[in-house]
Amino acid sequence: MWSYVEKKKNPRWLWWVEDAITGKIVAFVFGRRTNATFRRLLALLEQAKIRTHQWVTDAWWAYLDCLDQSKRIQDKSLMQSLERKHLTLRSRIKRLARKTIDFSKSQIMHDTVIGLFINRFFFDLHL
Template identity: 60%
Template sequence: MKSEIIAFVFGPVRRCGRTHQTFRHLLSLLEQTKIKVIRWITDSWWAYFDCLDQRLRLVRKASLQRLERKHLTFRTRLKRLTSRTICFSKSVAVHDTTIGLFINQFFFADKRS
């Protein structure tokens, strides 16, 4: 089974890292594009429990390992997300744009050809 990014959102940085509002924004994007998710493979984050139909949700660490591998590749290739590099920016807009461009190039470039 191949995993791929079909949508992404940026949310405010909190101590816990993620918010219900950010996840609901992602759900609305999926709804607007008429993408129907038939199975959610998630971790134990409370917003998944609150916002998703639990019959469609699986909590499986083994299934998430492939996704976590993509996250590691993402963080490794985007050095500007590390504050100890000379290309680090404090601008949220610069981070959002850079991340969006990277996702577009890394995950969708071969589909445009």
């Protein structure tokens, strides 16, 4: 999910993995839309010993570069649950709304606010 810090020329991407059976978020990272950020997400899954059998993705090139293509499905209809979670974030966290005067002025605060919300709303952790 795309957002920005201070100005649109400073994009931040939220990458997350959803369990297709339970609908639960299992891992997330913030960063630029690069292979390195996607590899950080893969490393989180590996550290947590979470194995993936299939990936449902869009057509972005990092998925083509970093994933075994036999495990990858490109299907927007299967991404509806994840897109719904994006909508929940955008409606609950004003700084993520596309047209707003509220925006993040620092990367640390941006990632912290969104990370705290994800931990509370999706993981039920009250940090």
